[in-house]
Structure formats: structure tokens, C-alpha cells
Amino acid sequence: MTPTDKLIAALSEAVAPVKRLPSPEVRAGKWLAFAACVVGVLVAMHGPRADLAIRFADPAFVVPWTASVLVGLTAAFAAFQMSVPGGKRTLELLPILPLAVWLGTLGTGCAAELSDMGRAAFGMSWVCFKFIVLTGSALGLAMALMLRKAAPLAPSRTLAMGALAAAAFASAGLELFHPLQTSTMVLVWHLGSVAFVTLAALPLGQRALGKSAY
């Protein structure tokens, strides 16, 4: 009996029933439902902004807002795909398109505002930063707890992808009850906060998911 045969015998003798992990799609669906509930409750608590119906008729609002929701959806799906061996690596690229649309539409609006209004287009909104960081962290924590049950290949990248999903949903929720006057402010405070949450998750990935990594 070779050492490998002995190992196989030992592993098979020690095998115990395990609870099979649901598919990444199912797990992503569960997290998305949880995230939608959390953001929905927060929007309801603050009350939707007065001009919401008007804003949803304006493509300048609808396109970047929809893109931010799609970033959340695709990043969540990608994070759960990345958490199991054998997932398609190209899925990691899924959020790039909506992210480009989000950045592009806000960037175009920002450029127009800066040429019309100059520095007046920019204003402070630490409330946005706090909301996105706190809500994004809470949703990201829930995501991390779910990802820990799997076996990610790259813990840091996987957690950052989850954080991107969480922060993008927080940003989309915030848009529903907290109006900002200009696209420049949305670009700086919303996308800036989403980038902050995503980058902050990178160094935490190994600690959060390292033990379950394969």
C-alpha cells in the first residue's frame, strides 16, 4: 500500500456528512434579499426624497442610479462565484461595465457642471460618506460571514468585491432619500465613499476569509 493509498484510506474512514454549500447564485440571492431589506428599511426610516418621482423621469438620475444597483448585483454575484473553487475567473469582470456607466454618466455631468458653475458645483457632504461607510460595512460584514463558509482562492479580492457590492447598494439607497445638488457631489461623495469601502476591505480579506481559503 503506497502512502497515497494510505492517505485515501484514512480520509475516507474519517469522512463525516457535511452540509453542502448552496450554489453561488442562491447565496448571492439570499444576500441581495437581505441587503434590499436593510436598505429598504433605512429609506423608509428617513422617508423618500420629495422629488423622487421627478428624478426617476430624468435619465441623468436614472442611468447612474441603475448602474449603481447593477454594480451591487454583479459584484455580489461575482464575490460568491469567487468564493468557491472552479468558478469562472471572467465573472470577476462583471461589475466593470455598470461601474464604467456609473462613472461615465456622473463624470460627464460633473464635467458640464464644472464648466458652467466652476467650484460652486462642489460641496461637502460627510453625511453621505458616513452613511455609505456604515451601511456598506454592515452589509459587507454579512457578506463576509457568508463567504467564510466557502473556500475563496483570493480572500482579499473576494472580500473587496463583496464590499463593492455592499457600498454600491448603500449608495443607491442613499440616493433615494438624500438629494445632492450636483453630479459632482454624487461623484465625489458617493463614488468616493464606495471606493473607500472597497479599498479598505482589501487588507482585511486575509484576516476575514484567510482561514477558509483553499
Place this chain on the structure above:
Amino acid sequence: MDSDSWPELMGRAQAGDAAAYRRFLSEVLPFLRIVIGRTGIPFDQIEDVAQETLISLHAIRHTYDTGRPIKPWLVAVARRRAVDWRRRHNSANRHETPLDDATHETFADPLANRDNEKSEAAASIRRWLAQLPAGQRQAVELLKLRELSLNEAAAASGQSVGALKVATHRALASLRKIWKREEKDQDR
């Protein structure tokens, strides 16, 4: 090797079926060896990496979804273990140098090296003492190596205390000269 049955076997293994699991591991092993071999792992190391892959598969067997193809799952884990092996191997190569000469042997434990150096020093002292006149050599052996008192050394050697003092003084001066001469010879 019927890879069509692997998802079913793995599904039964997840439910705790030891026989199915044993069959599954035995059947995937040749496939894993091929995958690992293609990553460029040396032939004599493939079996080690395959064993590490089996252990990893065991640890994360709950992550396999029986509704999905199993080969990408196996390949991902096997390639990961191959990457880990390469990383360890490269790291070891950076910090280790093969020994091709027994005279350069050293030990990881500093105490072991100290003992090794001690024995080398003792050999040098014996060689230097052999070059001294008999009276001087005896004085050093009794007073410095065996650490006898002057009276004990005088009794043991039959020399007077004064003669022993003089002989020791001259012996140490001679040893210093021999030591310096050897150092100069080594520097050349």
C-alpha cells in the same frame, strides 16, 4: 476512469458514504497527477502535491455543488496546491545553499555550531602545544588546561613553583607567536 460518476460519488461522500468517497478519491487521483504534472512540478514531487490536493479536497468537500461540472473544481484545487509548492520551493531556494563540501557543514542550531567551533579550537591548541618545548608544554597542560594550583602542578611535575611560573610565561609568549604566524599564513 469514469469521470461521469464523480459528481454522484462526491454527492454520496458529502452524505458520509465512506466507500463512495474512497472510490472517488482513488478515481480522481490519476487525473490530479496529470493536472499537477502539467503545471511543471518535477516528476518526483507530483505525488506529494497530489496528496496535499487530496487533503484540501477533503477539507472543502462541502463547497462542491453536485449540479456543476466537477473537473473545474478539482483542477482549481490541484493548481492551487501546485502554486503553493512552487512558492515554498522558490522560497527555500532563496534561503538555502546546497553543501558540496563536508568542511563547510554547519547546523541550524547555534549551540551545535558553537560545539563544532569548540572542537576546532581544541584541535588548534593541541597542534600549537606540540610545537612547544617539553617543560613549557607540561606547565601549560597542568596549570591552564587541567587548572591545577601552582603547588599541585609543582608536586605533579617535580618542578619548582618558580620554574613553573617562568615556563608558563614563556609558553604563553610562544603560543601567541605561533597563533599570529598561523593567522598571517591564512590571510595570504
